[in-house]
Amino acid sequence: MQKKYSWYSLLKAGLNDQDWDQAIPLIQPKSKYDVIIIGAGGHGLATAYYLAKECGINNVAVVEKGYIGGGNTGRNTTIIRSNYLRDEASSLYEHALKLWEGISEDLNFNVMFSQRGVYNLGHSLQNMRDIERRVNANILNGVDAVVVDANEIKQQIPIINTSKNARYPIMGASYQARGGVARHDGIAWGFARAASMLGVDIIQDCEVIDIEVEEGRVKGVKTTKGEILADRIGCVSAGHSSVLAKMAGLRLPIESHPLQAFVSEAMKPVLHTVVMSNAVHGYISQSDKGDLVIGAGIDGYNSYAQRGSTKIVEHAAAAILELFPIFSRVRMNRQWGGIVDVCPDACPIISPTKVEGLYFNCGWGTGGFKATPGSGNVFAHTIAQDKQHPLAEPFHINRFTTGGLIDEHGAAGVAH
Amino acid sequence: MLLIHCPYCKESRDQSEFSPAGEAFIARPKSPEGISDEEWADYVFYRTNHKGNHWEQWVHTNGCRKYFLVERSTISHQILQVAPFGARNSETEL
Ligand SMILES: Cc1cc2nc3c(=O)[nH]c(=O)nc-3n(C[C@H](O)[C@H](O)[C@H](O)COP(=O)(O)OP(=O)(O)OC[C@H]3O[C@@H](n4cnc5c(N)ncnc54)[C@H](O)[C@@H]3O)c2cc1C
Ligand SMILES: [Zn+2]
Numbered sequence: 456m457q458k459k460y461s462w463y464s465l466l467k468a469g470l471n472d473q474d475w476d477q478a479i480p481l482i483q484p485k486s487k488y489d490v491i492i493i494g495a496g497g498h499g500l501a502t503a504y505y506l507a508k509e510c511g512i513n514n515v516a517v518v519e520k521g522y523i524g525g526g527n528t529g530r531n532t533t534i535i536r537s538n539y540l541r542d543e544a545s546s547l548y549e550h551a552l553k554l555w556e557g558i559s560e561d562l563n564f565n566v567m568f569s570q571r572g573v574y575n576l577g578h579s580l581q582n583m584r585d586i587e588r589r590v591n592a593n594i595l596n597g598v599d600a601v602v603v604d605a606n607e608i609k610q611q612i613p614i615i616n617t618s619k620n621a622r623y624p625i626m627g628a629s630y631q632a633r634g635g636v637a638r639h640d641g642i643a644w645g646f647a648r649a650a651s652m653l654g655v656d657i658i659q660d661c662e663v664i665d666i667e668v669e670e671g672r673v674k675g676v677k678t679t680k681g682e683i684l685a686d687r688i689g690c691v692s693a694g695h696s697s698v699l700a701k702m703a704g705l706r707l708p709i710e711s712h713p714l715q716a717f718v719s720e721a722m723k724p725v726l727h728t729v730v731m732s733n734a735v736h737g738y739i740s741q742s743d744k745g746d747l748v749i750g751a752g753i754d755g756y757n758s759y760a761q762r763g764s765t766k767i768v769e770h771a772a773a774a775i776l777e778l779f780p781i782f783s784r785v786r787m788n789r790q791w792g793g794i795v796d797v798c799p800d801a802c803p804i805i806s807p808t809k810v811e812g813l814y815f816n817c818g819w820g821t822g823g824f825k826a827t828p829g830s831g832n833v834f835a836h837t838i839a840q841d842k843q844h845p846l847a848e849p850f851h852i853n854r855f856t857t858g859g860l861i862d863e864h865g866a867a868g869v870a871h
Numbered sequence: 872m873l874l875i876h877c878p879y880c881k882e883s884r885d886q887s888e889f890s891p892a893g894e895a896f897i898a899r900p901k902s903p904e905g906i907s908d909e910e911w912a913d914y915v916f917y918r919t920n921h922k923g924n925h926w927e928q929w930v931h932t933n934g935c936r937k938y939f940l941v942e943r944s945t946i947s948h949q950i951l952q953v954a955p956f957g958a959r960n961s962e963t964e965l
Contacts, residue, residue, distance in 0.1 A: 695922075697918075697919075697920035697921075697922075698922050706913070706917045706918075706919070707917065707918075707920070708912070708916035708917045708918065709918065709920055710894075710918050710920050711920055711922075711945075754891075755890060755891040756891040756927065756943075757894075757920060757921075757925060757927065757945050758945050758948065759922045759945050759946055760945070760946060760947065760948055764872055764873070764886060765872055766872070766886070766887050799916050855912045855915075855916040855917070856908045856909055856911075856912040857908070
C-alpha cells in the first residue's frame with residue numbers, strides 16, 4: 456500500500472532505511488481499459504494522472520517498452536521556460552509553467568523545481584531585435600520577461616565572457632526569472648506514483664508491437680505482454696511516434712533525430728542560473744549535485760540509435776568555452792543522446808487522428824520537458840472529451856494541410 | 872562518426888565533409904494544380920521516418936558539392952550502399 460510522504464515518514468524511513476514503500480507496484484496488464492496511454496515518459500504519465508484526477512477516468516493503463524522516464528524525459532537538460540514568441544505556443548508553455556509552480560505539492564513528490572532564471576543570449580543586432588520583439592510579445596501575453604544588456608549579464612554572472620573582442624560578442628539577453636530547471640526523473644516518478652495512487656496501471660517492460668484498427672476505429676494494442684483492449688488510445692512516444700503511427704496505417708510530419716547532452720564532474724557552485732545561446736548553440740546550467748549540464752544540437756540525419764556524432768558535441772563544447780573560458784579545463788564525465796521527434800514548425804502535435812479513438816501527442820522535439828505537466832493536462836482533456844482542449848486546438852495535425860503552421864522555429868530564437 | 876563514400880569523388884571521407892539532405896525519392900507532384908491540399912501536405916511536410924534501412928540524400932559540402940543517395944540503417948547508422956542520382960528512382964526500382 457502506498458503511503459503519503461510527509462516529513463515524518465521521510466525522517467522515519469531515512470533513519471531505519473527500511474520503511475520505504477515501493478513507489479509504484481509492478482503489475483501485469485488487465486485485458487481491457489477505458490484508455491491506454493503508450494509511452495511512460497513524463498508526458499504520458501502526466502496524461503494518465505490528469506485523466507484520473509480531473510476527467511474522472513481511472514481505468515487507465517500506461518504501457519512502456521522500457522522503464523518509466525527512460526526516454527527523453529530522463530535524458531534532457533531540464534530547462535524550463537515559457538517565453539515563446541507565438542501566442543499559441545506561449546499560452547501552452549505558460550500553462551505548463553504555472554502547473555510546475557505547484558506540482559511538488561500537488562503530487563506529494565519533490566520534483567526539485569528551481570526557478571533560478573533563464574538567460575537567452577543575443578550576439579548580433581538582429582539577435583537583439585528578435586529578443587526585444589519576443590520580450591514585448593511575452594509581456595503582452597502576461598509572461599514575465601525583460602531585456603538585459605551585457606553589463607547587467609556580467610554583474611549577474613561574473614564568469615561569463617562579455618569581452619567585445621570575443622568571436623561572437625554578447626550584446627544582451629532576454630531574461631525570464633520564473634524559468635529554471637527541475638529534476639528529470641523526479642517528474643516521471645512523481646506523476647507515476649500519484650497516478651498509480653489514483654488507480655492507474657503503469658506497466659513497464661511492455662512494448663506495443665501493433666495497434667489494432669477495425670473499420671476506422673481503434674480497438675486495442677498488441678504488446679509483448681499480450682493483447683490489451685481499449686476504445687481510446689493516446690500515443691505519447693516521442694522519437695518513436697512515426698513507428699507507432701505506421702502500426703495504425705498513418706504517416707506523420709515528423710522526423711527523428713539524435714540530440715546529445717553531457718555533464719562534467721561535480722564541482723563547487725559556480726553558475727547559479729541557466730544560460731542559453733542559440734547563435735553559438737550551447738546551453739548550460741549547474742545541477743544541485745554540482746555537475747555542469749551542457750546541451751548540444753541535433754544531428755541532421757534521421758536516427759533511432761540514441762547516439763549522435765562527436766562533431767556535434769565538439770561544437771557545443773566550443774560554444775560553451777566561448778561563453779565561459781573558465782571551464783576550459785573542466786573534465787567531462789558522461790555524454791549521451793536521446794531521439795527527438797522534430798516537427799517542421801518546431802511545435803507539437805496534440806491531436807485526434809483519422810483513426811477514431813486514436814490520439815497523438817508528439818513532435819515536442821528538442822524542447823518538450825518544460826511542457827510536461829501542461830502537455831499531459833491538455834492531452835487528458837482532449838482524450839476525455841474527444842474534443843481538443845482550447846489550448847491544444849492550434850496544435851491539430853491538420854495545420855500541415857491548412858497551412859496554419861505556428862512558426863516558432865526561428866521565431867523563438869532558441870531551440871530548447 | 873560516419874565514413875561516407877562519395878560516388879563522384881570515389882573516395883571514403885569523414886562525415887564532417889558532408890551534410891545530410893533528407894529522405895530520398897520524394898518526387899515533386901507531376902501536376903501541381905491538380906492535386907489536393909492533403910497531397911501537397913504529404914509532399915511538403917509528411918515523412919516516412921523509417922526505423923531500419925532507409926534511403927536518404929547527402930551532399931559532399933566540402934568536397935565536390937554534389938548530391939547523392941545513401942542507404943543507411945537508422946538503427947545502427949551502418950551505411951549499406953551509396954549511389955549517384957539517376958541510378959535509381961525508388962527503393963525498389965534500379
Ligand atoms: C539531450 C536532450 C536535451 C533536452 N533538453 C531539453 C530541455 O532543456 N528543456 C526541454 O524542455 N526539453 C528538452 N529536451 C526535450 C525533452 O526531453 C522531450 O521533449 C520530452 O522529455 C518528451 O517527453 P515524452 O514523455 O513525450 O517522451 P519520452 O520521455 O521519450 O517518453 C516516450 C516513451 O515512449 C516509450 N515508447 C516508445 N515506443 C514504444 C512502444 N512501441 N511501446 C511502448 N512504449 C514505447 C519510450 O520508451 C519512452 O519511455 C531534451 C531532449 C534531449 C534528448
Ligand atoms: Zn564528392
